[in-house]
Amino acid sequence: MSLIEQAAERLGKCRSIVILTGAGVSAESGVPTFRDALTGVWARHDPMQLATPEAFARHPRLVSRWYDERRQNVSRCAPNPGHHALADWQRVVGSRGGAFTLLTQNVDGLHQRAGSDDVVELHGSLLTWRCTKTGRERSDLPMPLPEYPMPSEEGGVYRPGIVWFGEMLPRRAQSRALSAIGVCDAVVSIGTSAVVDPAASFVTMAIDFGAVSVEVNLEPTPISERVDVSIRGRSGEVLPELVKLIVQQG
Ligand code: OAD
Numbered sequence: 001m002s003l004i005e006q007a008a009e010r011l012g013k014c015r016s017i018v019i020l021t022g023a024g025v026s027a028e029s030g031v032p033t034f035r036d037a038l039t040g041v042w043a044r045h046d047p048m049q050l051a052t053p054e055a056f057a058r059h060p061r062l063v064s065r066w067y068d069e070r071r072q073n074v075s076r077c078a079p080n081p082g083h084h085a086l087a088d089w090q091r092v093v094g095s096r097g098g099a100f101t102l103l104t105q106n107v108d109g110l111h112q113r114a115g116s117d118d119v120v121e122l123h124g125s126l127l128t129w130r131c132t133k134t135g136r137e138r139s140d141l142p143m144p145l146p147e148y149p150m151p152s153e154e155g156g157v158y159r160p161g162i163v164w165f166g167e168m169l170p171r172r173a174q175s176r177a178l179s180a181i182g183v184c185d186a187v188v189s190i191g192t193s194a195v196v197d198p199a200a201s202f203v204t205m206a207i208d209f210g211a212v213s214v215e216v217n218l219e220p221t222p223i224s225e226r227v228d229v230s231i232r233g234r235s236g237e238v239l240p241e242l243v244k245l246i247v248q249q250g
Contacts, residue, residue, distance in 0.1 A: 004238060007214045007229040008245035014186035014212055016099040018177075019086060020203055024191020024217060026110050028080040028236040031073070035193050052165050060157060064149040067160040071126045072143055074108040082190070082235035083114035085243040090116055092247050101180035103173075105192060105199050107162055120176050122169055122199050128161035137161060169198065181205050186212040191235045194221040203227075216242075 001009075011017065023033035034041045045066075049055050056063045086102060093100040102119050104111055107126045111119045128139045133156025141150065141158060149157035163169055169177075181187070187206035194200040194215075203223055207213045213227040216238045224230045231238055 003229055003231045004242050005245060007231060008242055008249065010212045010228065011186050011188070011214060011242075012246045012249035014098070014184075016180075016184045017089075017093060017186045017188065018101045018103060018180045018184040018202070018206060018211075019188045019190060020192060020199060021086070021102070021104045021106060021111070021190045022192025022194075022199075023106060025082050025086075025104075025235045026074075026077070026080075026106055026108050027191065028082065028234060029077040029108075029110055031077055031106075031108050031110070033191075035195075047165060051162070053167065056159055056164070060149040062148075064145065064158070064160070067126060067162065068143075068145045068148070071160075074110070074126060075143060077108070077110065079110045079114035080236040082237075082239040083110050083116070085239035086111065087115035089239075089243045089246065092243075099180070099183075101176070101184070103177050103180070103199070103202065105196065120173050120180075122173050122177065123163040124161045124170065126160060126162065129158040130161050132156040132159055174198070177202050182209070184209075184211050186214070188214045188216070189221075189223060189227070190216045190239070192217070192221070194223045 027033050032039050032041050037043055050063055050066055090100040090102065102111060102116050103122055104119055105123050107123055109125060109127050128137050129141050130137050131152035131154055133152060134154045152158050181202050184206055187203050189203045207226055215224055215227045215230045216235050218232065218234065
């Protein structure tokens, strides 16, 4: 039996499934990952100069422009078969009366564009910007922004709705993740290097609680040895096959 078949057999019996996705899921859509040695975002840019509240305070023009360019890039990308397979899987689990929670570290909105519902965005979104003065959020800012940083109507400026290094996860996202992890019987980690907490710790927590665990990644990660089935491959190829087998199980 192949690893994908083994994973499908175990996951098909589960009623409450938590998925954690990372940048690898969007790689086949053309969105760069973070830690790839050559093409990763953090191979070309220092996160401390761009992805912290201090960086934004020091260089608001540079930081807003960089995030706005990333926003424009993802708007030119389309969901790939991996995103679509996850949306299909959610529908199937829902129609069978089960629970399916999609936690993502991605900020590109591609899961939603593929049709996934109720996506828990642990690290915020590139598409939503927030007034520094009032906290009011807007997802309809012009693209590209006419000014960097863009002034808000209330006398502040708009910052990207991203969770920066040194910031807490959005409270609602964190509590939804913990509630789902507490009751799930399966956890699947896909396309993430599993090195950024607390997101990565959600997977190990579920494993500690006894959930069936599967990983899909191009390369080994710190959790590969801990999961029940570790599949090496592209999520855009593995997920459609995995979900097809789960659906066939009925
Ligand atoms: P990383 O760049 O750290 O890891 C991406 C993972 O995806 C790697 O392990 C790759 O091997 C794998 N991968 C690449 N292409 C793949 C494919 N087609 N199919 C399957 N796997 C593939 O990205 P994340 O784990 O998402 O946070 O990074 C976590 C967080 O660190 C990000 O959300 C971001 C970053 O700093 C913030 O900006 C707050």
